Amino acid sequence: KQEVTQIPAALSVPEGENLVLNCSFTDSAIYNLQWFRQDPGKGLTSLLLIQSSQREQTSGRLNASLDKSSGRSTLYIAASQPGDSATYLCAVNQYSSASKIIFGSGTRLSIRP
């Protein structure tokens, strides 16, 4: 059974720092991995989607990497800003159940001004 883990559950850093959020998964047979952002009381916004054949994807200050063989993905946020404060969730779409994705429990990020 696929399990997706995000550690730490919460992270607080000062504004301007570069930071890395981690996501690990137990079954490497995946179609893709997606990173989402969730603001308090809001829905999920897709940030980056990495297909299994890709190593990384970039969007602005965000860079997501994927290492299927080790079952790991990272989300790198450069020059963090208070507006980046949110919960970040990763989700994997695996071969054995291509119709649905499995979520991690998220990392709650707080950027201190």
Add this chain to the structure above:
Amino acid sequence: NAGVTQTPKFRILKIGQSMTLQCTQDMNHNYMYWYRQDPGMGLKLIYYSVGAGITDKGEVPNGYNVSRSTTEDFPLRLELAAPSQTSVYFCASSYSGTDGYTFGSGTRLTVV
């Protein structure tokens, strides 16, 4: 371009009452999903559909029912509300199931 629209945004139910959470998408996506999110937790799949007329159970289907009579709509039905169903419910859609997902803004349900 509305994307995925969920109604209502908030609802309070009494134990034993019934209700339907509405979800509609205008992107001609084949796949649609219902998730619930409990405080501090990730999302758990309730039901999903790969096309009109086809539905299947996810991880936590007990106490819920769904139907998919059209490509656009995927309502979630709670027949006898219980306090354990207090949660935030999200609807999502995907074109092929292996591409990206688009989420609605959620329905916050409280059962008292």
